[in-house]
Amino acid sequence: MMFLKYAGYRLLTMLLTLGVVSILVFAIINLPPGDYLSNQIAELRATGQAEGVAKAEFLRTEYALDRPLWMQYLIWIGAAPGPQGFSGMLQGDFGWSFEFDQPVSEIVGDALWLTVLVNLAAVLFVYVVALPLGVLAAAKSETWVDYSAAFIGYLGLATPNFLLALMLFYYGNKYMGLPIGGLMAPEFEGEPMSPAKVQSILIHLIVPTFVIGTSGAAAMMQRLRANMLDELSKPYVETAKAKGMAPARLMAKYPLRMAFNPFVADIGNLLPAMVSGSVLVSVVLGLQTIGPALLAALKSQDQFLAGFVLMFVALLTLIGTMISDLLLVLLDPRIRYGAREG
Amino acid sequence: MTMPPDAHYVDDAPYDPDIDLSAPDRKDMDAPAWLLVWRRFRRHKLGLISGVFLLLSYLMLPFAGFIAPYTPNERSAENLYHPPQAVHWFHDGALIGPYVYATSGQADLVNFRWQYQADTDRPMRLEIFCEGGTYNLLGFIPSDTHLFCAPEGATVFLFGSDRLGRDVFSRILYGAQLSLTVGIIGITVSFALGIFFGSIAGYFGGKTDWIINRAIEILRSLPELPLWLALSAAVPSNWGPVAVFFIISIILGILDWPGLARAVRSKFLSLREEEYVRAAEMMGAKPGRVIRRHLLPNFSSHLIASATLSIPAMILGETALSFLGLGLRAPAVSWGVMLNDAQNLASIEIYPWTAIPMLPIIIVVLAFNFLGDGLRDSLDPYKS
Numbered sequence: 001m002m003f004l005k006y007a008g009y010r011l012l013t014m015l016l017t018l019g020v021v022s023i024l025v026f027a028i029i030n031l032p033p034g035d036y037l038s039n040q041i042a043e044l045r046a047t048g049q050a051e052g053v054a055k056a057e058f059l060r061t062e063y064a065l066d067r068p069l070w071m072q073y074l075i076w077i078g079a080a081p082g083p084q085g086f087s088g089m090l091q092g093d094f095g096w097s098f099e100f101d102q103p104v105s106e107i108v109g110d111a112l113w114l115t116v117l118v119n120l121a122a123v124l125f126v127y128v129v130a131l132p133l134g135v136l137a138a139a140k141s142e143t144w145v146d147y148s149a150a151f152i153g154y155l156g157l158a159t160p161n162f163l164l165a166l167m168l169f170y171y172g173n174k175y176m177g178l179p180i181g182g183l184m185a186p187e188f189e190g191e192p193m194s195p196a197k198v199q200s201i202l203i204h205l206i207v208p209t210f211v212i213g214t215s216g217a218a219a220m221m222q223r224l225r226a227n228m229l230d231e232l233s234k235p236y237v238e239t240a241k242a243k244g245m246a247p248a249r250l251m252a253k254y255p256l257r258m259a260f261n262p263f264v265a266d267i268g269n270l271l272p273a274m275v276s277g278s279v280l281v282s283v284v285l286g287l288q289t290i291g292p293a294l295l296a297a298l299k300s301q302d303q304f305l306a307g308f309v310l311m312f313v314a315l316l317t318l319i320g321t322m323i324s325d326l327l328l329v330l331l332d333p334r335i336r337y338g339a340r341e342g
Numbered sequence: 343m344t345m346p347p348d349a350h351y352v353d354d355a356p357y358d359p360d361i362d363l364s365a366p367d368r369k370d371m372d373a374p375a376w377l378l379v380w381r382r383f384r385r386h387k388l389g390l391i392s393g394v395f396l397l398l399s400y401l402m403l404p405f406a407g408f409i410a411p412y413t414p415n416e417r418s419a420e421n422l423y424h425p426p427q428a429v430h431w432f433h434d435g436a437l438i439g440p441y442v443y444a445t446s447g448q449a450d451l452v453n454f455r456w457q458y459q460a461d462t463d464r465p466m467r468l469e470i471f472c473e474g475g476t477y478n479l480l481g482f483i484p485s486d487t488h489l490f491c492a493p494e495g496a497t498v499f500l501f502g503s504d505r506l507g508r509d510v511f512s513r514i515l516y517g518a519q520l521s522l523t524v525g526i527i528g529i530t531v532s533f534a535l536g537i538f539f540g541s542i543a544g545y546f547g548g549k550t551d552w553i554i555n556r557a558i559e560i561l562r563s564l565p566e567l568p569l570w571l572a573l574s575a576a577v578p579s580n581w582g583p584v585a586v587f588f589i590i591s592i593i594l595g596i597l598d599w600p601g602l603a604r605a606v607r608s609k610f611l612s613l614r615e616e617e618y619v620r621a622a623e624m625m626g627a628k629p630g631r632v633i634r635r636h637l638l639p640n641f642s643s644h645l646i647a648s649a650t651l652s653i654p655a656m657i658l659g660e661t662a663l664s665f666l667g668l669g670l671r672a673p674a675v676s677w678g679v680m681l682n683d684a685q686n687l688a689s690i691e692i693y694p695w696t697a698i699p700m701l702p703i704i705i706v707v708l709a710f711n712f713l714g715d716g717l718r719d720s721l722d723p724y725k726s
Contacts, residue, residue: 017560024560028569031576158654158707160661163681163700170690268563276567280662284685294568295666298575306572313568321563 007326014322018315022089025310026073029303035065036098036301063096063304076307089311095304099297104308108290112312114183115289118212118278119271119316121205125213126220126270131263133217134224139251141229149225153218161277162284165211169285172207179204183287208287212277216270220263227262231255261332267324271317279313379643382720389716392709399706403519407477410512411491411498414675416475418497418507420447423456423693426502426510433465441465444496455692466493502695504683513675514699520676521657522706524591528656529649531595536602537645541633543603544610551607558600558607566597570659574668583674590669594656602648609641643721650714654707661703677703 034042037060044052060066064075064082074080076095078088087093094104137149172178179185183204188197231237232255240250282291290309297306346352373381384390402409418424424447429440443460450457474488492498501510543554573593577586613619614637622632638645663669664678665685672679677699683689684696 017563020556020560021564024564025572028572028576031573032578154708154711155704157711158704160658160665160681160700160703162662162665163697166684166690166697272563272565275565279565279567279571280666283666295571295668298571298668301575306575310568310572314564317563317565 003326003329006329010322010325014318017318018311021314021318022077022311023073025307025314026076029307029310030069030072032301034301035060035303037063037065039301040098059098076304089308094308097297097302097305099300099302099305104305107293107305108308108312111288111290111293114287115278115282115291115312116316117201118183118205118208118282118287118289119274121209122212122216122274122278123267123270123320125209126217126274129213129217130220130224134221135228135251135256137221137225138228138232139247141225146225149221153221156214156218159214161211161215161280164214165207165281165284168207168211178207183208183289208278208281208285211281211285212274215277216274220266220270223266224259224263227259228255231258261328264324264328264331268321271320271324275313275317379720383716386716386719388712389720392712393716396706396709396713399518400522402515403522404480406515406519408479408485408487409489410477410509410515411474411488411500412509412512413475413477414508414513414516415673416508416512418503421445421458421497421499421503421507422447423505423696424458424497424499424503424507425693426695427460427497427499429468429498429500430465438465439467440490441467442492442496442498466496468498469493501698502693504680504696505693510680510695510698513680514677514702516675517677517680517699518702520587520670520674521660521678521703524587524594524660524676525653525656525710527588527591528594528598528659529653531592532598532602532652532656533645533649535596536599537606537638539599540603540606541610541637544607545614545629545633545637547611554603555607558603561597561600562604566659567662569597570594570663571666571668574663583670587670587674590660590663591656594659594663598652598655602645602652605644605648606641609644610637613637613640643717647714647718647721650710650717654710657703657707657710 037056041053041056041060044050044056062083064072067075071080074088075082076088078086078090078093080086082088088095094108096102097104097107100107133149137146140146169178183201184197185200185204188194188200234255237250237255240254245253278289279291279294281287282289283295286292290312294306294309294313296302297309383393407413424445427442427445429442431437431440433441442465443462444464444466445458445460447456447458449455468490469492470490471487472491473486474491476484476486479485490498497503499509499511501514503509504513539554539558543551570593573596574590577589581589610633619632619636622636627635660669660676661678661681664671664676665681667682670676670679680699681697684693684699689696
């Protein structure tokens with residue numbers, strides 16, 4: 001019961017945060033002077049194409065771009081009636097992309113799920129890699145195992161994501177026959193799900209997952225190692241050792257459990273970095289996530305598309321953080337509900 | 343020394359009534375804090391090497407034009423995508439001094455790429471302190487003297503040349519000027535904001551604290567890169583390179599402060615209960631003075647270490663933005679701008695040297711990490 005109450009509280013704060021974020025996002029996408037259509041109108045006027053102007057003017061009123069900004073914001077989120085009545089984010093209408101001349105929802109469509117998939121895979125990768133390496137580095141601290149793990153970790157932190165992506169793609173293709181570019185073989189695009197398509201996606205996921213996850217895994221590993229070392233120097237470990245407990249069992253039974261909490265809590269820090277990385281890597285590798293759409297939309301000031309993608313990315317991290325908070329409470333009953341305020 | 347039967351130790355030295363009893367036995371025992379820090383830091387070998395390397399790199403910046411054999415946007419139409427050239431010393435067993443071989447390019451019309459053939463019979467010595475393209479030494483002294491340049495009829499592309507025939511080595515040196523200072527400016531902005539918001543939140547508490555805390559939480563939960571992208575997309579395209587450079591640095595700093603603000607805040611919450619803070623307040627010190635004189639110096643060491651550890655994120659951020667075409671733009675030269683050219687698989691496969699700018703990025707980022715770790719361990723010399 002207590003847990004449900006806490007979950008409800010977390011959900012509420014998340015929604016409030018999302019509201020603030022929507023204001024922030026709207027402000028940012030409206031920072032550049034003018035909008036897509038007014039720029040287009042100016043361009044059409046300059047080249048003397050009068051007939052296009054009328055259409056663009058019509059579109060401007062149609063999408064309420066001629067109203068004051070605060071009104072535009074309310075219409076955008078769906079809290080005020082636009083030219084077609086209430087049709088904003090809240091009603092599930094994400095607007096129109098001027099650049100692609102399609103509704104935003106159609107452009108992003110599949111990309112949303114692929115974005116979630118890529119990020120999920122990367123988070124899994126981080127845990128699968130960081131957990132054993134971090135524990136091993138702590139158990140064998142100050143030996144070559146520790147040092148080489150630290151070295152690889154540092155290198156992972158220092159190499160720019162996009163370069164790692166390019167190089168892995170090149171060498172992965174050359175020596176292991178991994179496919180280049182995209183998230184699935186071209187023939188599966190737009191096809192319904194089938195085992196062959198799933199397999200194709202999985203193979204294409206290898207390199208992006210690795211690239212996006214590396215820096216996160218490196219940071220996570222170092223933190224896990226530090227936590228483990230803190231635990232290992234405590235008297236209870238000494239006691240267990242003195243009683244003759246086998247090292248592996250000793251490790252897994254107590255210190256690991258203790259060090260596990262920050263590990264889960266860390267996902268709040270991990271996710272934003274992960275999503276950042278996936279946007280960048282998607283652009284470089286041409287993955288069909290929302291990364292390339294975001295970049296294109298930002299460059300051409302396609303505000304509804306950019307706004308939606310930014311909102312989606314924020315939502316993704318907020319949900320992830322919420323889940324990690326809830327997991328943490330389930331995992332460790334000692335954490336008091338709502339104690340973070342203190 | 344005498345040792346009485348009850349094993350008491352008595353010093354034989356004559357008693358001097360003027361001696362200062364509170365003076366330490368050895369002179370170096372009441373060394374100032376910076377000396378203690380230095381002693382501890384010196385033991386952190388990796389941090390020390392990194393620190394020296396970074397110091398040299400930053401000192402090099404004003405002289406980049408002098409060290410570079412070419413100017414950053416000097417094109418050589420006959421030498422597109424020239425592979426790196428080695429500098430030799432011995433020719434046929436005889437010491438000649440640093441020399442290169444002249445090369446001649448030919449278009450390979452089968453594979454559509456340039457092939458360069460070195461003329462290995464004729465060593466051509468590099469010229470030292472020679473005249474080349476003009477640049478501004480220290481940013482304002484016009485000069486055309488270079489440390490070394492290619493002899494007449496030959497080229498010296500240590501790291502090869504790019505698609506416009508510009509020297510990659512020279513461009514890396516020039517690029518360092520922007521890429522390395524971006525981090526410094528960004529961290530300054532981030533620090534100013536972080537310390538300001540963190541300290542007023544921690545010092546005043548209450549509503550201010552609540553509002554700032556929520557802002558920090560929201561900003562921290564958002565992915566940085568998409569926001570960086572969105573903000574840099576808003577930079578008008580008609581701004582000059584210098585203005586773009588500053589605004590990009592500021593954008594990088596603007597999203598980085600919440601982490602620092604949080605650390606400052608939690609530290610302030612505990613420090614403001616200390617007696618000396620209350621004493622200062624009772625003597626009528628204004629909040630600004632208490633914060634600056636009594637609270638901040640308490641953990642300046644922590645601040646320095648975390649600054650060093652945050653700079654790499656800024657440098658990588660600039661690289662990523664420029665790489666995506668939303669950061670610095672040509673004709674400005676930065677490592678990210680250079681890598682923008684290496685964006686496709688073709689350049690990695692056929693012209694791998696265009697990706698060389700990644701090496702200085704990796705090295706500098708690593709160095710900042712090591713230096714930061716070293717500083718963090720040594721800046722608090724009174725802790726065990």
